[in-house]
Structures are given as structure tokens and as C-alpha cells.
Amino acid sequence: MPELRRGPITDRWVIIAPERAKRPTDYRSESPEKDDPAKCPFCPGHEHMTPPEIYRVHDGNGGWAVRVIPNKFPALTTYPELGREAVGGFFDRMHGVGAHEVVVETPDHERDLADLPLGHVIKVVETYVRRLQELMANTWHRYVLLFKNHGPQAGASLSHAHSQIIATPVTPRDVRDRLEAARDYYHKKERCIFCDMLLAELQMGKRIVEEVNNYVIWTPFDSRFPFEIHIYPQYHSHDFTQMTSEQIQGLARALKRALGKLKGLLGDPPFNFVLQNAPNPVPRPGRPDYWATLQYDYHWHIEIIPRLTQVAGFEWGTGFYINPMPPEDAAQYLREVEPADP
């Protein structure tokens, strides 16, 4: 029978409904059709098709290995003032101040993170760290979000491998919720709620996919989506940008393996991944930001969300999710499968 579940961090229930379950083969996806490389703005030789470059990793042969550019249609953009304003006495508005960048992960039009050599994935993760550091140095930016949309059903408008970074002038609601849970727990226990949750998961074992270089790949107890995968550093750290080079290499390996196992099991499913990092600690002139003072309570991690089911009226109406794939089964399938490109 269906089961209701709730994890300790997010006060949100999930319905695990295995009666509706399918086998992994039923979820298998073909690779989405690739755009015409002749028209791809992310391919080498087409650099003039993008706004001026922000950052590049050189490939040692006069070309680039990773490239960062502004998003051509930015959701947020630079502006000299926030313009906070009340509208009609009731509503809040401000200018869309922030940043919106695109990380082109490789010059190769055909390959994605799961298929690239480990040495290249390390360069991509290093680029993430550098860009987040730079954007977090800006006091307008309260939160910097790194995410990837893969496949049209996951919101990717171009097929060439890329990820995105958005810096926002407010701390997002979902981040504040997690910070509040972590704060309250720390008040009681003087321990990190994320560390303790991870320890409980490692002791139970059923939802652990594997441990890779001090990172844990696992499927959460309250997974909202089939084959939802989280990657947590096993060491406590609130800030992704403070990784040592050894930790960066470990994460690159864990990320490549997690995405590779997803690909090995499900073909090439559409997915999103999202970095959950602490809010920007940079002190603002004037009033300090309350949420930034809670930064140390966070424990950064990456969430990978395959987009295999439709989010429908029930989810929009309640914040509840219905997941037909128990995470214990998902973890077992993922443990047993080899990554697409090991």
C-alpha cells in the first residue's frame, strides 16, 4: 500500500506509491535529438554567436576546454540599484538585479558530463568553483545557484552540454526553509542536521548507492522523483567554493559516476541537477542579512532530479509529491549498474 514519508530537513510529505511503479526499463529514454552543430552557438568557431566571454579554461592548443558566457536572455541582470518598492500597498517588487551565466562544459557537441574524461570533468567543477567565488564577491548577490538542465523535457533549450549559474538579490524561500531546520537542530544538539541524517543513512545502508572519495551518492528517504539522487560531501562543509583541489577531484569523480550510472540504467533521461549551497556570506553594507548569518548551519550538496514523471495538479496544489519508485529499489538498481563510461 502507499506510504507517506517526510525527511528531517524539508517539512514536506511525499507519497511513495509502489503500486504505480514501473521497472527501470519502462523509464528508459533515448538520447534527445542533437541540435544542428552548424547552428550551435556553443561549438568552437561560433564564439561570435554568444555575448562576450567571461571566463575560459584553455585547452593548451590555443582553444578552450570550458567557457563561461552571459546568458543571452538573462533572467536577472546587473543594475545600479535594487529599487525595492511596494505596489498597491500589498505587493513587493524590485529590479531583477543579479547575474545569469552559462558554463559551456566542453567544445564537443556530442558528449555530456557522464561521458567526458574525468580530467575534463575536474576542469568543469573547477570552473563552477571559480565562477561562484567571483559572483559571491558581489554584495548584491545574496544567493548563487548552480544548476544544469539536460534534455528538452528538463528545460534545456540547447543540446550542447552546458550548465547555468544565477545570482539572486534575495535568499530563496527553499534555502531559508532548510536553513531554519538546520538552525533549530543545531540549537538543540550542536550538531549539523545534514551530517546526522547522512550518518543515519549510512548506518541503514538501504539507500546508499556508493561512497566515492569522501562523497556519498544516495537516494533520499523522501525522494520526490523516481531515481532522485543526492551527492553529499561526507566531511562537513557549508560552502562549495571552499573545496580543496583534492575535494574538487573527488566531487568530479562522484558526479561523473552518479550521472554515468543514471545513463547506464535509464539510457539518456532528461534531468536537472542543482547545487544546494549556503547563502552568500559577504557582509552587506548597512543591515547584515539574517540568512547569511546562518550559513555555517548548511551542508552543501548536489541534487540530481531525473524528469521521468509529470508534475501535475496535485503537486502544484499541495507541495506533496507522488513518487512511484521507492528509493530503496532505486538505490539497488543504481548500485548494480555500471556507469555508461566508467
Added chain:
Amino acid sequence: MPELRRGPITDRWVIIAPERAKRPTDYRSESPEKDDPAKCPFCPGHEHMTPPEIYRVHDGNGGWAVRVIPNKFPALTTYPELGREAVGGFFDRMHGVGAHEVVVETPDHERDLADLPLGHVIKVVETYVRRLQELMANTWHRYVLLFKNHGPQAGASLSHAHSQIIATPVTPRDVRDRLEAARDYYHKKERCIFCDMLLAELQMGKRIVEEVNNYVIWTPFDSRFPFEIHIYPQYHSHDFTQMTSEQIQGLARALKRALGKLKGLLGDPPFNFVLQNAPNPVPRPGRPDYWATLQYDYHWHIEIIPRLTQVAGFEWGTGFYINPMPPEDAAQYLREVEPADP
């Protein structure tokens, strides 16, 4: 330039990014392909293909006009106990106790709420009210949600017009958030926050689509999606099931007009609609439910969400939404268009 917006009820920012906007014609959708009526479990003559009927509205000719059945693959189901339990010291689980029903809105395989005669839509709304009343009489049910998925991209697995009702044993997170906002506002003002917001909107006028029989059809200031439409009763009421028959008729007309205008403007787009009602007030044996005590602070309403954009990594990571269509423009388009079947 993009703008950040937040409404008074939900502490959630939305990015309105008109640079990314398209015209309504770019969003136009063809009707989704209809399932084969010969295999449709919702067509007359196929009643044996569904679980036993719960409720029907007779058509006066020995047949039915509206029919309610249990969902064949229920997300929640009846069970003699909740089985609340801690798992691994950290996680909460309970049995998936509740109900999951399907309202077949018409025997006609081809037509949807927007195209059905007003008299028939009234029967559908009456059915919603009856079923909610019945499910709210059960003390296991803390919240009863009515919603509709239309089109495969909105999560509908069958094309024959239907809506769904799910009763949950917990008050959903999103409902609690709204109740908290309404409670805090009432403490300060002794007025309903929803009533006041509606008044502010009516005074500004820019986002009002039309007023129909004491209901207001409008596009919210912080619309998350292009052409998101809300229907609010202009009278204060926390509970949908307390509508008089005159109010039911008015709502049926407003719902038909709102969906008809959407269809007139956008073809036959995939959409969800969701009833936002107060939590179930039925006193539980033992401890009373805190959220139920806040029921009078609510103001029920219906949210219609066309599914024209993809929810991607940014939205999953933050709870932020990016909406390329300013609700003021959406309201103007919707004001000017005639409903598909007036």
C-alpha cells in the same frame, strides 16, 4: 529589464522576465490527440472497466451525466490505522491513508468543461461539492484536494474529461504556509488577507480579467506561469462546500468562462486547475488539529495553471519561478478574447 515580485500570501519571489516573452500565438497549442473511445474506461457502456461507482448524477434517460469512481491506481487508500512511525530515528512515515477519486465530467468523449453547456458545468461543480462534503466527514482526512489535469503535458493519462479528488491524512505544507500568512494578518488587522488583496487588485484593475456573478477572474501579481488565472469568490468564504446553489451556479459560469477564454486565446493548452480550500474542520478524536483551527482565516479559490513553460533546475533549486509573461499583459489578452464556447 526583469523584475522580481512577491505577493502577500506566499513568501516566494517570482522573476517576471518580459525580455523572454512571446505573443499568445506563440503559445497556441493544438488539442491533444484523443484516446480511442473504444478503449476509454470513462465512456458510457464501459462502466465495467472502472472500479465500482461511488456517485452519479443521473441524466434523466437512464444514463449518467457525471460519474465518480475510485482511482484505479490510488495514491492514497483506506486503511484502519495511520501507523505513524519513526524510521532510523530521523525520518517520519505513515500508511498512505486517504482517498483518491476520479470525477468523470461528462459521458461525451470529445468535450471538456470549457465546451460543455453551462447547465452541465453546474452539475459538475455540484458533484465536486457533494464529494468534498462526504470526504470531509471522515476524521482521517485532514485535507481534501480537488484538481484537474488536462493534456498529457499536464499529467493527464486519459483524454476523456475528468478531474480528481485526493484526501490526505496531513495538512499539506503549502496550505499551512497560506494559513500562517492569513493568521498573522488577521491578528494585526482583523481582516481577511485574501479579501484585502482582492480589493487592492480590483482598485488597481490592471490584472482583472472580468467579474462574473460575484466571482473575480484575475491574473496574480506574482504569477508563476504565463496566463496563470485565479478565480476568487468576491464574498468571504473559507469553505467551498458551503456554497449556496446560486453561488454554485455563479462559479460554474466563472469557471466555464475562464477556461473558455484560455481556449479562445491559446487553442487547447495543457493545464492544471486546483481548488485551494480550507483544511477539513471536522474535530478529530483526541488532540485537535492546529491547522483546522485556522480554517476561518482561509478564503477558498481556484488556481488555473496553463503548462506552457518547462519547470527547470532553477525552479527546483530555489522555489523561485521565471515567468516570461507579465500578468498585466496576460490579463489584457484574456479580457479582449471571447471564450471558445460563450
